[in-house]
Amino acid sequence: MHAADPANIRVGARVIECPTCVDGSRVGYIGGPNTLAVRVTGVPQAGERTLTVVYETEQPRTLKLAVDDGPVRELTLAGARSWLIPARTSVRLRLPKGACWIRFFNDTGSAPDINTVTVS
Template sequence: MEAEDPGNVLSEGAGIATCPTCEGGARVRYIGRLTANLTTAAAGRRTVTVTYQVKGDRSLMISINGAAPTTHRLSGTDWDTPRTFRYTATIPAGQVSMTFYNDTGPAPDIDKITIS
């Protein structure tokens, strides 16, 4: 799912920006909070893949359906090169709400979220 999908909720300053190197041609920047709404067919331990852009090091917190967040330290060399990270999470079947944020500083820009 594209981070800029109209079904997602952008808040606390988050906005959509054009991005020629991003899938779909856009990404979400200035993330205060980005809530991505996805649907999964089966519950269980699944791989979450996030495509992002960042220059330097930044942290990204991810909460699934309001649960305690996991924190991920991400890095990159510039704002034009998409990078990906993966982690394993327990995902319920059906509607899944993933909230991306950083309460301690700026978050990286988000391009795409995939659950597999």
């Protein structure tokens, strides 16, 4: 799923042009009150899934994520130390059957920019 997809919910976060990103853009300005929420659909049964996030950052940043209103996971991501070199990270999350929202945020600082999100 592309983070800049119009179906996603961006509160304060904005789409930024990015020549090295999938589809030429990513979502930035995530942090403080600004968030990105990506809808995941078609989960055949509840259980653990791997979430892979392609992101960009110049310095280490914290990315927090939560499935619906569930517990918050916190990741410290160093990235490739460039806004033009995508990096990736994967984390195991418990997803419900059917559909859910995965919220990306950092209420205490700036998060990395997000390009794509994949669930497998």
